[in-house]
Amino acid sequence: GENVEQHPSTLSVQEGDSAVIKCTYSDSASNYFPWYKQELGKGPQLIIDIRSNVGEKKDQRIAVTLNKTAKHFSLHITETQPEDSAVYFCAEESSNFNKFYFGSGTKLNVKP
């Protein structure tokens, strides 16, 4: 549960393109995987989450997919906009309720 690997560490895309961030985890017992967006000077903000009983969840331009067999989950942002520029973190809830392990973050830069 302590190893959540997140790639890439930086991602630069043109406005309107798609962005994909991937995370892998090690604890097969984990069941809840949130994604957070952190803007400069602010705390992380939950943008989407997924539980292990579904393989995909979508909310407007944002989607998350989960592959429990392979132990990886991904964030997909379509039609990116400059305001999507921020640092994104994936997280995995450990077997201890409300204790989370976070990925190292991806700095997304959307160029206008």
Add this chain to the structure above:
Amino acid sequence: KAGVTQTPRYLIKTRGQQVTLSCSPISGHRSVSWYQQTPGQGLQFLFEYFSETQRNKGNFPGRFSGRQFSNSRSEMNVSTLELGDSALYLCASAGVAGANVLTFGAGSRLTVL
């Protein structure tokens, strides 16, 4: 409704001193967690409280401690500060038991000189 409020937002201390940070959760939330965020280590779990009881603890030395009051407000304390304690300390609250969705505050940025 008001979000998670952390005070102070910024503070500077010197090595050896101690510091107390405060967190007021969203009204009705009874779970409060603390995380340390540094460029090198990322977000690391410190501890989590629910109804004044510490339910989970991370891998930090005993210099890091916390508590939660009956109104769900929480404080964390770091004693004998070291340079490596410089970080953004984030508090997050969550709703009733079974709702493990975290809402973070803006954090308290601690600089140790």
